[in-house]
Amino acid sequence: MPRTSEDSLLTFIAASLTLVVCFTASSAPIPLMSVYQTTLGLAPDEIANSLVAYYTGCILTLVLFARMSNYFGRKPVVLFTLAMGILGCALFVVIDSVGILYFARFFQGLGCGLASSAAMAWVVDTAPTKQRWLGTTLTAAAPPLGLCMGTLLTGVFVDIGWFDASELFIFFIVLMAIVFVLCAISKETVPFGMEPFRQVLIPKLTVPVRLRRLFVVGAMAYIGAWGIGSFFQGFSATMSSMAFGVSSTFLAAMTYLILMIPNTTTGLIIGRFNASRVLKVVVTLLLIASALIFYSLQAQWATGFLIVVALLGIANGGCCTAGLKLVIQDTTLEERAGTIGAIYLSAYVGSGIPNLVIGQLGKTTSMDTLGIGYTFWSFLAFAVVHLMLIWIRKTASETEKKAVF
Numbered sequence: 001m002p003r004t005s006e007d008s009l010l011t012f013i014a015a016s017l018t019l020v021v022c023f024t025a026s027s028a029p030i031p032l033m034s035v036y037q038t039t040l041g042l043a044p045d046e047i048a049n050s051l052v053a054y055y056t057g058c059i060l061t062l063v064l065f066a067r068m069s070n071y072f073g074r075k076p077v078v079l080f081t082l083a084m085g086i087l088g089c090a091l092f093v094v095i096d097s098v099g100i101l102y103f104a105r106f107f108q109g110l111g112c113g114l115a116s117s118a119a120m121a122w123v124v125d126t127a128p129t130k131q132r133w134l135g136t137t138l139t140a141a142a143p144p145l146g147l148c149m150g151t152l153l154t155g156v157f158v159d160i161g162w163f164d165a166s167e168l169f170i171f172f173i174v175l176m177a178i179v180f181v182l183c184a185i186s187k188e189t190v191p192f193g194m195e196p197f198r199q200v201l202i203p204k205l206t207v208p209v210r211l212r213r214l215f216v217v218g219a220m221a222y223i224g225a226w227g228i229g230s231f232f233q234g235f236s237a238t239m240s241s242m243a244f245g246v247s248s249t250f251l252a253a254m255t256y257l258i259l260m261i262p263n264t265t266t267g268l269i270i271g272r273f274n275a276s277r278v279l280k281v282v283v284t285l286l287l288i289a290s291a292l293i294f295y296s297l298q299a300q301w302a303t304g305f306l307i308v309v310a311l312l313g314i315a316n317g318g319c320c321t322a323g324l325k326l327v328i329q330d331t332t333l334e335e336r337a338g339t340i341g342a343i344y345l346s347a348y349v350g351s352g353i354p355n356l357v358i359g360q361l362g363k364t365t366s367m368d369t370l371g372i373g374y375t376f377w378s379f380l381a382f383a384v385v386h387l388m389l390i391w392i393r394k395t396a397s398e399t400e401k402k403a404v405f
Contacts, residue, residue, distance in 0.1 A: 008126045011186040015122035016138050017179045018078050022085045022115040023146030025172040026054070026108040027233070028154045029092070029101075030147075031253040032165055034237040035158070040098055047234045048356075053102040055230070055352030057109020059345060062117060066341025069118035070195035070334065073188045074125065077118035082180045085111035089176070092169040113348065116143075117341035124328070124336055125189040136328060139340065140321040141267035148260040155253020194334065207327075207342050208335055210399045214326050217388045219343050221279055221323030223350030224381020225316040228290050228374055230351040232259050235370075242297050242367070243305045258306055262313030267321040275326040276389055282318030283385045289315055290378035294371025319381075330399050 029036070029050075036042050042050075069077040088107035091100055120139040127135025150172075157163045163171060207215045232239075236259075237252035244251055270278050289312035296305040324343060331339050354377055392400050 008128075008187070010182070011189070012123065012126040012128070012135075014179065014182040014186040015074070015078065015119050015126060016142055018082060018119040018183060019115050019123065019139070019142035020146040020149065021172075021176050021179045022081065022108075022111050022119070023143040024150035024153070025085050025089050025146075025169075025176060026112050027147040027150030027256075028168060028172060029105065030151055030233050030236055030256055031155045031249045032158065033234065034241075034247050034249055034252055035165055036095075036101065037237075040095075040101065042098065042101075044235075044238075046098055050098075050101050050105045051230055051234045052352060052356050054105040054109040054112075055348050057106040057111075058113035058116070058348040059109075059352065061110050061113030062341045062345035062348060064201075065114060066117040066345065067195060067200040067338045069121060069190060070338070071193055071197050071200045073190045073192055074118055074122040075183060075186060075188050077114060078122060078183050079180060081111050081114035081119060082176050082183065083111075084108075084114065086173050086176050086180075089169040089173045093166045093173075095166075112143075113344070116344035116348075117338075120340045120344075121336045122189060124340075136325050137268055137321060140324045141264050141317070144260050144263040144267065144317060144320070148257055148264055151253045151256045151260065155250045155257075159248070159250035159253075207339055208331070210397060211327060211330065211339070213388060213392050214400060215339075215343065217276075217279070217385055217392070218323035218327040219346035219350075220381045220384040220388070221283055221319040222343060222347035224283060224286055224378050224385075225319035225323075226347045226351035227354055227377040227381070228286070228293075228312065229259070229263075229316055230354070231370070231374055232256055238367075239297060239305075243300070243302045255306075255309065258309045259313040259316070262310050263317035263320075266314045266317030270318055270321055273322075275322040275329070278318055279322040279326065279385060280389065282315045282322065283382050285311060286315035286319055287375075287378045287382040291371075291375045294367065294375065297367060298371075330402065 033042065033047055037047075065077075084107050088104050088111060091104035091107065095101055095104060123139050123142070124135040127138075153171075154168060157168055157171075158165065232255075236256040237247070237249075240251040240255040241247045243255070266282075289308050292308040293305070293312060296308055324340075327343055328336060328339055354373060357373070
């Protein structure tokens with residue numbers, strides 16, 4: 001039967017909520033790291049390794065299953081996505097060791113990795129016909145929106161004593177179960193077997209040849225933004241205690257929110273504008289703000305720290321929205337899931353590498369050392385984006401002309 005506009009709207013909402021709720025649950029541990037540092041005795045390298053576990057789950061799904069929805073359809077894969085998220089939350093309910101923390105973050109990573117391909121493709125598939133840009137914008141904005149919501153709920157609920165850490169994850173399990181039901185009654189957008197099963201099982205980055213140079217630009221924008229963003233996921237509690245001189249779940253949540261709220265709103269605002277022009281501005285801001293973050297901590301300048309965190313959030317949101325739009329605005333239905341999966345795989349790998357390095361440095365890694373490393377990471381993204389855009393402008397193909405002019 002043909003899909004009605006009501007069917008498409010319900011599916012669009014359900015797919016968007018899947019993105020939000022998966023990333024909402026995955027952000028809950030961020031302000032709780034101060035709690036787990038006390039209850040589990042976490043050291044800096046163990047915090048970094050928990051992020052590595054999360055990104056490993058994301059990367060595995062994007063390498064092996066990014067195009068699985070091209071065979072099974074969007075809906076079955078999204079339902080499995082939510083199941084992985086629920087499993088990760090269930091492990092947090094019973095957490096009593098560092099090992100369980102790693103497994104919980106790993107399963108959350110599996111869910112977010114699948115959401116970054118199948119759910120995002122479902123959002124783009126069902127975006128309103130007259131506002132197609134909304135699909136692209138929401139695929140970039142929904143994850144940071146979920147990160148904001150999860151961090152806020154955790155900081156408020158735990159700090160005022162409504163929930164303890166275990167009860168909080170039961171709450172997230174209920175939310176994900178509700179979204180599961182909405183997805184179950186939504187409509188499929190991809191015919192079963194659209195791409196042969198043997199093909200979707202072959203690990204590969206499915207970026208069309210005509211988009212490869214644009215893909216490098218978009219991927220580096222994500223890598224730079226997510227690199228510093230991943231640092232905040234693990235160390236916002238540490239940074240807030242350095243900036244304010246007190247350890248608090250609420251302050252850790254507020255620090256992360258000051259990063260993510262501008263991230264989300266910027267992504268929603270700039271979705272209509274020329275991606276390459278926006279990208280040059282925001283990737284420059286990313287470099288400047290990344291360096292100033294660590295300077296403000298070293299100088300113990302709390303007000304300056306908050307201002308720079310907000311600027312960094314603006315840069316992150318701009319890099320992700322503009323980078324994604326640059327790559328997928330000329331993709332077909334069959335190309336979309338693999339291309340989105342490829343750019344998010346690059347983002348997860350790129351942001352996971354710094355944390356993997358931190359995890360190998362041991363328990364005595366200083367904030368000054370981290371600052372130098374992450375500032376270099378932002379500079380790398382800045383340099384590649386600007387140099388690639390110069391090259392593309394000089395030798396643009398017809399597809400690239402649409403994107404950069």
